[in-house]
Amino acid sequence: MxxxxxxxxxxxxxxxxxxxxxxxxxxxxxxxxxxxxxxxxxxxxxxxxxxxxxxxxxxxxxxxxxxxxxxxxxxxxxxxxxxxxxxxxxxxxxxxxxxxxxxxxxxxxxxxxxxxxxxxxxxxxxxxxxxxxxxxxxxxxxxxxxxxxxxxxxxxxxxxxxxxxxxxxxxxxxxxxxxxxxxxxxxxxxxxxxxxxxxxxxxxxxxxxxxxADSPRATQGAMAHHILHVGAAVRLDVLADLAAAPGRTVIFTRTKHRAKGLTRQLKARGVAAAELHGDLGQNARIRNMDAFHSGVVTSLVATDIAARGIHVDDVELVVHADPPVEHKAYVHRSGRTARAGKQGTVVTLMTDDQVSDVRSLVRAAGIRPTTTVVDTVAHPILRELAVGERRYDAPVAVATDRPARGQRDPRAGRSSAGRSSAARPRQDQQRRGRSAAPTAASSGPATGADRRDHSATRFSRRARTR
CATH class of the missing domain: 3.40.50.300 (P-loop containing nucleotide triphosphate hydrolases)
Structure with missing residues (x-):
């Protein structure tokens, strides 16, 4: 046929x-x-x-x-x-x-x-x-x-x-x-x-x-493949620059922890990003996907769980922030772009210690990418891969994972600028020597702001016993 x-x-x-x-x-x-x-x-x-x-x-x-x-x-x-x-x-x-x-x-x-x-x-x-x-x-x-x-x-x-x-x-x-x-x-x-x-x-x-009907290899003509050989000092800068470009971008990481951390780093730089991984509850995953579909956020940071689950039209760019372990994962991740005959770009970030693994990966995937050494975010290749003016806005409110009881809240210990408005009044009370009621965010082991919560509570108890 x-x-x-x-x-x-x-x-x-x-x-x-x-x-x-x-x-x-x-x-x-x-x-x-x-x-x-x-x-x-x-x-x-x-x-x-x-x-x-x-x-x-x-x-x-x-x-x-x-x-x-x-x-x-x-x-x-x-x-x-x-x-x-x-x-x-x-x-x-x-x-x-x-x-x-x-x-x-x-x-x-x-x-x-x-x-x-x-x-x-x-x-x-x-x-x-x-x-x-x-x-x-x-x-x-x-x-x-x-x-x-x-x-x-x-x-x-x-x-x-x-x-x-x-x-x-x-x-x-x-x-x-x-x-x-x-x-x-x-x-x-x-x-x-x-x-x-x-x-x-x-x-x-x-x-x-x-x-x-189709080869499983990632060789479709509408998809351009690039490797950016980056140093550790500019890796995050490069990711933020690509993610801040116009259009939808999907960024893949190997682990849930890495997806969470990278999303926070991008949002801290003003990039409209959301996360998608197994630690999110279903309602949070749906909200984040809806935000990506609607354009409220333009960058989705995902683990491999999403490589088969993301079906969004007009994803212009796929970025392998962490190169996958095997070539089939590369194929399926990359397949989020260039869908239904449209054009798309795939970028793999490669550090010095990943050179051998990435070369083996793309060879097994049957592709011949263009490799560029990038030592500064001002490198012109970034504007070629993701065309348009970069946009850095205030962080967008999207669903994040919530730690289970007894787990450390990954947001604990952040600067006051990154804390919720609900947390700041509590800290003001602590500075005046008054104890604060425990919250879900402070239910884990004592770290950062939690240590101050516990100190204020002990001070209050001592005052009452005197």
Whole structure:
């Protein structure tokens, strides 16, 4: 098949093509052109396409088409289709794409994932759901509690199958798929087809149509790759300069601790940044993603958990602040830009001790980046990679992680300019020798401002005993 075919040529109903047209989508991507005819016809499909290639519509369009045609009665606790995904962010974003499609034929969808209360999910299942977009862990929990059954599933979709394997979800995925009817349709999509995915294919797919529409390597022509060889003294300056440029930027770090710290450093320099990592509660993650979507913040500092979960249009720049360990992570991180045929730039920061690792990384990823030694933030390459006037504003209020009881608050010990307005009156009281009531921010071990809290409390107790 070729991309010259239209959605209608591939069997997509007119009601759904109108939804696509309203969103400016008129031409199928290669993965959509390759798979839609088979999947709409009811065949099992195994599709491989790189991140950003259009896999979401490649499985949602046939899923909605087939459910709309069968018109099976919707029943409580028994979804008619499931879409299994590795991350909460991906579940939310797939459901956002799905809802305009299901609205054309009166279907209901629901997301199911952990990190939030389960009662709204339970209530939705009891009311009847056609399409369940779910993370494996929470779905298994609901099944074990008797809130959901998969014996009425007509279509099962496994998205980001290789990432499921990387995160250790394949045993749970296997158990869930085993609960679906053997005669149901199954659609598996992945950027690569390794890491045990072949075992799932052999067990669950019946004579599948196999399509390799895109190479998993990060060689797409619309993506420019650069390495900036930087010294430790200018590394943060370079990051702040790139992040302050116009347009959306995603900055990747290796660890949650690094994502938190870098976000604070960027915000302290006036860069509108938000963080995304596993230590954030689900509501905080949603708020930060909404802020990034809407443009309230222009830079998102994320760990690899977000490499598969961020689906935001018009990300101009991806920065590997910490180079990933292996090349597949590089491919998926980089895939946040240059989506749907648009242009994008990928920058990797490399220090002296990372030269050998980064060279091996890009060689395995199959790319030939341009390498530039940058020893000052005034280097012209920065303006070439991120065009436009830098903007440094006051810090933007976005959701941050909150330490659990007994953990150190990472904000403790900051200067008074960085403390909350609620903290300053308390410190004024302490200077006058009065004790202050304990707060969540001071519940951890004594550090910085906390030590002053404890000293003031001891002084107050001594005064009362005299």
């Amino acid at each position: 070729t991309t010259s075919m239209t959605f209608a040529d591939l069997g997509v109903p007119a009601s759904l093509t109108r939804v696509l047209a309203e969103r400016g989508i008129t031409q199928p991507t290669p993965i959509q052109s390759a798979t839609l005819a088979d999947s709409i016809a009811g065949r099992d499909v195994l599709g491989r396409g790189r991140t950003g290639s259009g896999k979401t519509y490649a499985f949602l369009l046939p899923l909605v088409t087939r459910l709309g045609r069968t018109r099976t009665t919707r029943r409580a606790t028994r979804p008619r289709a499931i879409v299994l995904v590795p991350t909460r962010e991906l579940a939310v974003q797939i459901d956002a794409v799905l809802k305009p499609l299901t609205a054309t034929c009166g279907l209901r969808s629901q997301t199911v994932f952990g990190g939030v209360g389960q009662q709204p999910q339970v209530q939705a299942l009891r009311s009847g759901v056609d399409v369940l977009v779910a993370c494996p862990g929470r779905l298994e929990d609901l099944i074990d509690q008797g809130h959901c059954r998969l014996d009425a599933v007509e279509v099962s979709v496994l998205d980001e199958a290789d990432h499921m394997a990387d995160l250790g979800f394949l045993p749970a995925v296997t158990r869930l798929l085993a609960k679906t009817p053997r005669n149901g349709q199954r659609l598996f999509f992945s950027a690569t087809l390794d890491n045990g995915i072949d075992a799932l294919v052999r067990r669950f797919l019946d004579s599948p149509a196999v399509h390799h």
